[in-house]
Amino acid sequence: MHNFTYTANPGRILFGFGTLDKLADEIRNAGMTRVLLLSTPQQAEQVGAVAKSLGDLSAGIFSDARMHTPAEVTEQALKSLKSLGADGIVSLGGGSTIGLGKALALRTNLAQIVIPTTYAGSEMTPILGETTDGVKRTLRSEKVLPETVLYDVELTMSLPVEMSGLSGMNAVAHAVEALYCKEANPITALIAAEGVRALTDALPRIAQDGGDREARSDALYGAWLCGTCLGTVGMALHHKLCHAIGGAYDTPHAATHAIILPHALAYTAPAIPEAMERLRAALKTDDPAGRLYEIGREIGAPEGLQALGMPEDGIEHVVELSLRDPYWNPRPLEREALTLLLGDAFHGRPPSRH
Incomplete structure (x- = not known):
């Protein structure tokens, strides 16, 4: 320990x-x-x-x-x-x-x-x-x-289905990064893994039936756990990218998080083997980043940053902002890899290994 x-x-x-x-x-x-x-x-x-x-x-x-x-x-x-x-x-x-x-x-x-x-x-x-x-x-x-x-x-129960999905994925991002941020610890890791499990299981069910009371209860429970993570530890690359994109191009907060999350996780994955093992268990998959991308499609998240109004030349600008004042991240920030990451996120492609 x-x-x-x-x-x-x-x-x-x-x-x-x-x-x-x-x-x-x-x-x-x-x-x-x-x-x-x-x-x-x-x-x-x-x-x-x-x-x-x-x-x-x-x-x-x-x-x-x-x-x-x-x-x-x-x-x-x-x-x-x-x-x-x-x-x-x-x-x-x-x-x-x-x-x-x-x-x-x-x-x-x-x-x-x-x-x-x-x-x-x-x-x-x-x-x-x-x-x-x-x-x-x-x-x-x-x-x-x-x-x-x-x-x-x-x-x-009356929260619109689309807003439910995006708001939920925003919360999932808090828990995912809590597993590998600088202040990560065993207690928060337990909370984060359970929050990811509960929310990612509930959100596709809500997308199918917004009146599913059990799914709504599971989602709110997961949101509480994910919020607890955000309140007790810091964040890493994912949140830095979202803050840079939102600040520069006034993109919707939750939708930006939903789009960026699988790509930021795929970028960081090689440096976080323990966190990835927890995510494999929570998401019931061998490919956590890919599964988060799939969930985005299931809940109707926008297909790429271009759908939020960000211009394509904004990719280079966001890379510059991220490198100029970086958040701590287990995998160091690399210009070329970040550019590829944002290119995938911009066009709505599945996350790739950089």
Whole structure:
């Protein structure tokens, strides 16, 4: 057994069908008396129903959460929170809403309860990404960790099938890299392998039948595990490529991850024999990278970066960005091999060995 360090993030987890019914009790148990409820405009009606059910525990609603957590939106929400006299935060939604809740917690030290409705996993991490003047910066702080997370499978039943698949593959990427990142350790490896197994088994079933309750439960369980990985270790080449592509060409976050994942894994595979053995078991295949590519086809992921609007000359630019400020990776970054990797990902070809 190698030496390792493992840090468990604090937090209370409620998981199951109908856990939203316990929200009022959780608010009281946390010592909150008047909470500000957050959502995106698309989920305003849903969060409005939750606010109504809470009665006097609801101080009000801010339903203008936006992707990438713009600082100006956070300032608007902060004014709303203060004017309403809220003493706690409840975030219902995906990464955009959860990010806003974290940004408010960072500034106020108020407690948070998070109710995820996608598989993104942000709720399990001490990570906050904020955008100011078009530049997104990331920080880590325990101040942004939610105190309580309510996973209610019922809330994911209406998540569109395509969004379910892409959001799920984004979560799988967290767990895959957790197996071989610089901070990898035996505890996270166990969590990561189970997260990969649960999600990759569930996502094709959801693609076939979005109303499959068992598949939905398995997917949310897997998303929780994958999010836990993201919250406890760092990342490697896959995330560097996705950040470079998304920052340069404003490609959709989850779709970018779904496309890049099999290719980044194929690139790194020769340097990570133990991680590959775990992935073979979790994915039930001798070719984990190839199976991840197949799952992308099964869930309807876009066929290549060109489908996301990235130009072909962007391949060279992304290679430059990746080499200029590289993330640690078990296999060193090589210009020619990275160019081939991104070429495959751009055209939607299966991953190849470089």
